[in-house]
Amino acid sequence: MIAVIADDFTGAAEIGGIALRQGWNAIIDTRVLKGTETDILIIATNTRSKPPQEARKIIRELTLQLLSLQPEIIYKKIDSVLRGNVGEELLEQMAVTQKSRALLIPANPSLKRVIKDGVYYYEGLPLKESTFARNVKHQISSSRVIDLMGEHSRKNTFVISKGELMPDNGLIIGNTADETDLDHWAGRVDEETVMAGGSSFFNALLRKIKVHDTPAEHVGFAFGKKVIYVCGSAFPMSRSVVEDARMDGQYVSYMPSKMFCTPADQTLYMAQWEEDILKGIQGSGTVIIAVNTIEEPRVENLSSELGKTIATVVDNVMQRVQLEELVIEGGATASAIIDKLEYRKFHPTQELAPGVIRMKVEENKNLHLTMKPGSYTWPSSIWKYL
Incomplete structure (x- = not known):
């Protein structure tokens, strides 16, 4: 079983959609229940809007509970533009799972959200100059991904490109401009690394695993009347x-x-x-x-x-x-x-x-x-x- 902790509910649902797309069974829950049988278990939280200490406590408890289910991996789904308590939650998950580093790939090239040379671009513009920055309630004062990680996590964060060695410790963000980059990062995870990022990186990871070769067929539907x-x-x-x-x-x-x-x-x-x-x-x-x-x-x-x-x-x-x-x-x-x-x-x-x-x-x-x-x-x- 693959486990996912998502920092908001729409992110959890998005992961569920990717599972369907690639032919996996998925369950979304707000709790970790013993005996759950599914290919992918997605735990939906609302930690993105919580104070950092409360978010860390939630992640610590959920990670411990998930470890008891012995999943193959625990993926951390975060906001694709790094809103919320991204660094704090990852550091907590690393501590509980006793892993020395996290590979964080938040970019979503299909939606024109990419990272080049450590700068986040949204629809072709640096993030702080984009329409997204003007329309969210929290002020975005920088487009540098290290700055977006927040004061507490900045000193533990590194940005690398394809071909560069990963640091042994810390939060590692990969420059990601296209689907080829996503596939590259999906091939560089190991036993010492927490995998984290947006939905696109998770999609690349599932493609790399290749357990299910036949995607789910599109099924027509009709909405109810009310x-x-x-x-x-x-x-x-x-x-x-x-x-x-x-x-x-x-x-x-x-x-x-x-x-x-x-x-x-x-x-x-x-x-x-x-x-x-x-x-x-x-x-x-x-x-x-x-x-x-x-x-x-x-x-x-x-x-x-x-x-x-x-x-x-x-x-x-x-x-x-x-x-x-x-x-x-x-x-x-x-x-x-x-x-x-x-x-x-x-x-x-x-x-x-x-x-x-x-x-x-x-x-x-x-x-x-x-x-x-x-x-x-x-x-x-x-x-x-x-």
């Missing part, structure tokens, strides 16, 4: 797609703009929002819920409160209507909703596009859950079912 799309991403492209859908006549229910103005009115606004969503489901069967504008937000951690509010509204709606499809955009939003619904185990069934994965939910047999990272593009196959 669907909620949760668009929780702040990326302008996502908001533009939602607005285009609204202009095209789809039922879009935006969060009330005054939701966080006064605590006393928040319950009222949530109730009104829930009724609007239910009205849309009863009418057309499909509702897109999203955030448009927020007036005078008076909360300390707006991003966290947004996730909790959306999760509560979705939970309340699902207690009143049996959904057949729940489609979620954004890792933090997905984690908030899944925690609220108390879902724990998922079975990937279809990869609709890279990073866009449809799954069965163990705790709700009547529901399919589909999700994608916020910075990825929705495939047309999703929107045509509106």
